[in-house]
Structure formats: structure tokens, C-alpha cells
Amino acid sequence: MSYVQSVLVPGETVIVQARIHWFIYLDVLFWLLLGAALSLLLPLPFAILGYLLLAYGLFLAIKDWIHVASTELAVTSARVIAKFGFIRRETVELRHSKVESLQVNQSILGRIFNYGSVVITGSGGTHAPIPYISDPLKFRSLALTGMEATAGEPSAAHDPE
Numbered sequence: 001m002s003y004v005q006s007v008l009v010p011g012e013t014v015i016v017q018a019r020i021h022w023f024i025y026l027d028v029l030f031w032l033l034l035g036a037a038l039s040l041l042l043p044l045p046f047a048i049l050g051y052l053l054l055a056y057g058l059f060l061a062i063k064d065w066i067h068v069a070s071t072e073l074a075v076t077s078a079r080v081i082a083k084f085g086f087i088r089r090e091t092v093e094l095r096h097s098k099v100e101s102l103q104v105n106q107s108i109l110g111r112i113f114n115y116g117s118v119v120i121t122g123s124g125g126t127h128a129p130i131p132y133i134s135d136p137l138k139f140r141s142l143a144l145t146g147m148e149a150t151a152g153e154p155s156a157a158h159d160p161e
Contacts, residue, residue: 002072003081003091004072004074004083007093008076009078013076014075014076015142015147015150016075016139016142016146018130018133018136020067020071020134021113021132021133021134022134023113023115023132024067024068024132027060027064030057031054032053032058034050034053034057035050035051035054035055038050039054070083070085071083071084073118073130073133075142078150079095080092080093080094080102082120082128082130084130094120094126098126099122099147100121100122100123102118102119102120102121102140102144103118104117105119114135115132115133115135116133116136117133118136118140
């Protein structure tokens with residue numbers, strides 16, 4: 001059971017959840033390909049370098065997989081929930097009324113491959129950046145729409161100002 005599902009209160013529903021983008025594995029792919037190429041192309045005493053790079057690539061793959069498996073970001077009908085970490089867990093849970101902004105930061109590669117960081121800013125100085133989110137603009141849009149709908153506020157599209 002996911003962390004988000006385990007902390008839902010009766011009557012609370014998940015509006016939208018974010019996923020980590022596959023781009024997080026790009027460095028893994030680089031080191032694995034380089035290690036494989038060196039281990040196959042170099043003579044045996046020097047091929048050890050390739051094996052070391054393969055081991056490093058596998059270490060990065062495990063580290064990134066743990067990051068993907070242990071990071072959750074969701075907007076429910078009552079709050080925004082973010083959870084990071086596997087052994088050491090950090091959580092941020094903000095009621096909709098305490099969320100000041102959901103910001104999206106995207107690099108050039110992030111815009112090309114449609115990933116970025118979502119930064120939750122809450123009252124009281126809460127600042128939680130979550131990197132490598134797939135389709136962060138869509139997540140922010142759905143989150144804000146869901147938050148407005150549950151708060152009963154009119155959406156910005158219907159605002160006469």
C-alpha cells in the first residue's frame with residue numbers, strides 16, 4: 001500500500017498523483033553503455049575499468065529505482081501530500097488553504113522531454129521541491145483545478161477580473 005493511500009482519512013479522495021519521469025535513468029544508461037563498450041573492446045587487464053563502470057551503473061540504477069519507488073506526490077480532496085525517502089522518510093502534508101503556490105521549474109532538456117521539478121510552497125515557510133516529475137505542467141493544472149473545486153472557489157477562467 002502506498003503512503004498516500006495509507007494516510008487518507010474517510011471521505012478523502014486522490015485527485016491527481018505525479019510520477020517520476022524516465023529521464024532520471026539517463027545517467028544510468030550512459031555508464032552502463034560506456035562500461036559495456038570498454039569491457040568488450042579493451043584487452044583483459046584494461047577491461048577491468050569497463051567492469052568497474054558497469055558496477056557503478058548498476059549502483060546508480062538501484063539508487064534511482066529506490067528514489068522512484070519511494071517518492072510520492074499527490075493532491076487529494078483535502079490536502080497536498082509529498083513523501084520522499086526509503087529508510088529515512090520525509091513527508092509534507094499541507095491542507096489546501098495552507099498551500100501558497102505550486103511552482104514548476106524546467107530546464108531546456110526538461111521542456112524537450114516533458115519533465116521538471118514541482119515546488120510546493122506553503123504558509124509557514126514550507127518549501128518542498130520534487131525533481132523529475134513527468135508532465136509537471138499538467139500535474140500543476142490538475143492539482144490547482146482540483147484544489148479550487150474542493151474549496152468551492154470559482155476558477156480563474158470564470159473570474160470577471
